[in-house]
Amino acid sequence: MCGIVGYIGNKKASGILLNGLSALEYRGYDSAGIALLNDRIEVIKVKGKVADLVSACLSSGSELNSTIGIGHTRWATHGKPSKENAHPHSTKNFAIVHNGIIENFKEIDDFLLQEGYKKSSATDTETILLLIDYYSKTLSTFEALKKAMSILKGSFAIALIHLGEQKIYAAKKESPLLIGLQEDELFLASDLSAFLEHTKQFVVLEENDIAILEKNGRYKIYNNANKVERLVKSVDWNLQTAQKGGFKHFMLKEISEEDEALANTIYAHIQSDKIELDIDEDLLRNIKKITIVACGTSYYAGLTSKYFFEDLLSIPVSVEIASEFRYSKPIFSDNNIFIAISQSGETADTKESLNLAKALGIKTISIVNVQESTIARLSDYVLYTLAGPEISVASTKAFVCQLAMLYLLALKIAQLKGIDVEDYIKELNSIPPILKSEFNHINSEVEKIAKKYSHVKNFIYLGRGLSYPLGLEGALKLKEISYIHAEGYPAGELKHGPIALIDKSTPTFVIAPGIEPFYSKTISNANEVKARDGKIILLSEKYSYIADDFIESPKVSYFFSAFINIVPLQLFAYHIANILGNDVDQPRNLAKSVTVE
Known part of the structure; x- marks a missing residue:
């Protein structure tokens, strides 16, 4: 979930790009860079935040007079945070920035290597750049970009400049990209916050659009080689509202992003129906027991995955609360692995539990969302979720991404053991589109029910199997932001x-x-509640007459129901907190990362 900016007009581009990147830094802050177009392409980029990029620009010795440029602030997916992996990537003739995941980059890399191209980074973005450069030998820039788009699999928003052309090329598939309009200048960005100080008029690029931005405020948009018109829109937002994408709170925005975050996490690790994880395969092949340790929401993600691991692999899985585990005397056996889960990678109790496992000679795997975090560095192996930054203290999209990574690990082990998991992979791939298509409807229905129950002081959550830890997580969310007592x-x-x-x-x-x-067993328990005058909110794909209120869940198989059913639970807590007028994004007494005991 990176941030893209672009500018073409009659002002110095560098300042506009840097200000735009500052507004987009919530989308990523591992590294940042800009590329400016004059008689050559000048690239300045750094590992670190936008403030570090500003310092690098000031000390570059260049006047940075270009009126055309692109910029990027990165949330690392392929390749660790480093200057080499920072965007923009460039050749002599092109520079590119990219947000998204290219699923087939390895196959393209193999092809390009045969054609004499060698990458200087570990990113999938450089793959796009070199592919366009290759096709530009015989095609125009527009045709080369179009040809590359036909080959790329995955999601992308692209901004491209070409030496000798006073233009910015943009392309979009799944990842967001907008054009800002202001008389004789144009802006390009991942969202409105990057250019809101300059203009409130914009065009939203649609799936498979290619846009060409030119001087004097001229632009053209093509889709499947046909020139198209896109509706010019306007907003009356301030910067904070724009960063929230028009949502009232970051929490609601982040719940709405779960489909994108989940897709990024899944698609980055599935290549031609094969799970690709950077972990020793002999270690995975010989696993006899798994110990998962985490806190809070991460603990509930681990607890949910236990059902999938044990059903698929017939391997015992122990899920422990880190604050208890770190003071225990754990009994490990041969071929036991230890998995630490932490959104921030800095959770104190989880870190100390990891150190305990390492001291006992157990191989460790961490699942974290922040590259180069302490837990990531301490682990023998690290699996990065690609949830993007979470601004709201109450964790939401991290949960589905952690669960996805645990499922991917289980599927990888199964493949190594010769178990057929083709159907599981297909269903996992199908979840992000379901979340995307159903979000608005579910959100609307849940909001109505939340209004009905916002006065209540106590809630009970019930579930069986993997729905039990979902109940725990639903109750936790309600407690965290609504300050209502709830138990799962x-x-x-x-x-x-x-x-x-x-x-x-x-x-x-x-x-x-x-x-x-x-x-049927859970409905029977619900009947026991009804018999005692209790009200029932039922979340299921099957209606029952016992429900006082019913939230219909999209139909998926049992093991994948957690990815779907967590969303109404998060939304229910959100809407009640919002109705009560609470500070949803910064609830009292809580911090985003618990780095002390």
């Missing part, structure tokens, strides 16, 4: 004590995927 329980445990809490003022949120026997 295994549905079958209701009659072992918690049923004493049930009355007409304590609703129960029931998560019941349609698979048997989970569905």
Whole structure:
């Protein structure tokens, strides 16, 4: 989830690009760079934040007088944060910036190597650049870009400049890209915040659009080689609203981004139906036991994955709370691996649990969202989720990305053991489009139900199987941002004590995927609630008459229901907190990263 900017007009581009990148830095902050077009292409880039790039520009000794340029602030996907992997990437004739994931970059790299091209970075973005450069030998820049787009698989937003042409080329598939309009100058950006101080008029590029931005405010847009017109829109937003994409809070924006974050995480690790993970295959092939350690939301992601691991692999999986594990005397056996999960990569208890496992000679794998974080550096192997930055304290898209990475690890182990997982991979690939298409409908339905229950002071969440940890996570979200007491329980445990809490003022949120026997058994527990005047909010793809309120879930198989059903739970907590007027993004007493014990 990187940030792209571009400018073509009659002002110095460098300052406009740097200001735009500052506004986009919430989208990524591993490295940053700009490319300016004069009689040559001048690239300045750094490992670090936009402030470091500003310093590099000031100390470059160049006057930076160009009126055409592109820029980028990076959230690392392919290749660690470094100056070499920073964008823009350039050849003598081209410079490019890119947001997205190219799934087939390895195959393209092999082809380009045979044609004499050798990469200087570890990024998939440089693959796009070299492919365009290759085709430009016989084609125009426009045709070379179009040809490259026909070959690329994955998601991308691209900005490209070519020496000798006073133009910026832009292309879009899945990843966002907008053109800002202001008399005789044009702006290009991943979102409005990058050019909002200059103009409030813009055009949104649609799937497979190619745009050509020229001097004097002229631009053309093509789709499948046909020239098209796109609606000019306008907004009356301030900068903070623009960074939120028009959403009231970052939390809601980040829930809406779960399809993109999940797609980035999944597609980066699946090549031609084969799971690609940078972990020793002999280690994975011989695993006999898995220990997962984490805190909070990350712990619930680990607990959810346990059901998938054990069903698919018949390997015992232990999921432990880090703050308890670090003071225990764990018993490890041969061929045991330790998995630490942390969004920030800095969680203190998880870090110390990792150190304990390492001291006992156990091979360690970390699942983190921040490159070069402490837990990533300490681990023998690291798997990066590609959720992009989370601004809201309450974690949302990190959960689905952590769960996806755990599933990818399970599928990789299965492939190494000769287990057929083709159907699982297909369904995993199908989840992001479902989330994208269903989000607005689910959000609308959940908001209505949240209004009905916003006055309630206590909630119970029930689920069986992998829906039980979802109930725990749903209750946690409600507590975190709504300050409402909520508890999650295994549905079958209701009659072992918690049923004493049930009355007409304590609703129960029931998560019941349609698979048997989970569905009928969970509905039976819900009937026990109804018999005691409790209200039922049912989340399922199958309606039941016991539901006072029903949230219909898109139909997927049981093991993938967690990716779908977590979204209404997050939205329910969000809407109640918003109705109550709470500070949703910065709830009281909480911090984004718990770096102390």
